[in-house]
Amino acid sequence: MTHQMKKIDFPVSNVRHFLEPGPVVLVSSQHHGETDIMTLGWHTVLEFSPSLIGCMISAGNHSHQLIRQSGECVINLPTSSLLETVVKIGNCSGTRCDKFHDFALTAEKGERVSAPLIAECHASFECTLHNDQLVDGFSFFIFEVIKAHVAASPEKPETIHYCGDGEFMLSGKHVSRRSLFRPDML
Template sequence: MPRTRAATPSTRKILPLAKVYALLEPGPVVLLTTADQPHANIMTLSWQTMLEFEPPQIACVVSNGNHSFQQLQASGECVINIPTADLAEQVVGCGNCSGAKVDKFARFGLTAIPAAQVAAPLIKECYANLECRVIDTRLVSDYCLFILQVVNAWIDPSVQQPQTLHHCGNGEFMLAGERIKLKSKMK
């Protein structure tokens, strides 16, 4: 049965479908590191979401046009590095060039440190680092969607209230804001 078009409220404006992602931005912008020995790469990523809590599982979209796609597919490992606002320029810079042509660690003054369980490095300057292994590739060919399991996690205890970056599109970002605490049955 065909749908009838509802009247558009006069206080609403049509949003182009290409901008919907900015409304549903799934989490902080992260720096995904991969390794193709001896070369490590950094990719700016903002399309990831939690799937499971224990063990932690994450879904992320890595475009097959990115250098990191081939490295992630070949190695089956990566590190999700979570930067704070003080790294905004490096985050954008890493997203605006290809690791196939540029050593992003050198260009953006970031420090690679060895991970404990995967070959991809941690980024020292990031607030948190999640060592991951690919556990499911069934949606990679259709959607470039990798399912990862976190196998080790690190956090910088000196960062008390991290301001993470959230992508809004067209070079605009929000910073994670004020925290509030409400009653919850979740631990």
Template sequence: MIRPEKHDYPVEKALQFLEPGPVMLLTSHHEGKSNIITLGWHSVLAFPPSLVGCKIEARTHSYQMVLASRECVINLPGPDMFELATEIGTCSGANVDKFARFGLTQKKADLVSAPLIDECHACFECRIHDDAMVEHYNYFIFEIIKAHVSDAPDASSTFHCTPDGEYVLSDEFLRRK
């Protein structure tokens, strides 16, 4: 086993080594309008129940919609949606219908009012499970209450964001049982 040489590193950049999961498109719905936000910072917290923690900045339109409706859908785009997912984060849903602008298909969810994104290979309907950290940290804890997952061969391929604006594909898997 290699013992790599280490050196001091800026603490403010340390998070790039701890990136927790794939880029996701979180959809929300409130007062007759739907929205999409691109998120890269979230974490699996427990199972069962299936809990996921997501940081949604308070200055975003999605933050207000999720807070008001107390639900959302976590949609996982494949690598073919990389450019689209990064562009979704460049405009506000307060001013733009992101489904129309980016040509995405809304599909009715079974248990929540937020729509599924039909082009995504996995969609998880969620409700707020715990909002204790929302006020101070913009951190929502959602419970997944319904899952929709594709059986397509490449459905598990995702992409991940680092704080430096670089992305990593997850096409290669190493398995041990």
């Protein structure tokens, strides 16, 4: 049986603590031989086929320009073992450092894009810019995933989720309710 929860007023500027989307990712980019990696928490699945992912990448971020100019990137999924690296990458600018070198990350050649994959991440999704109509007004890029690379194990990696204020949550126990779904809704 469910029960009603008593609620209190909460600052609207802090709702991200509850609504921050999915796992933190590392977005790698490349243009004219210059590479960058950025930490990103603002992304969402927009469509399944084609596989479209929306990402908010601030115009003040060095990766914004590299991605805008190249029209591609790689969305990499780090696990909890990379938490400190994820934070450190987010605290520095690619205009002042070589993040692959400085954080001892391995750049792997993509199959479909020139942006590098990060070998230490559990998954890497090669993306091309599908639609840029919201970039100028909202810094919102819509990418199509054109090639996906995922480690064979673990099947359910411990991913990192940002809650704001420098706090993270690690993915936890998986609970199946598959039997409750209609087959066409899976």
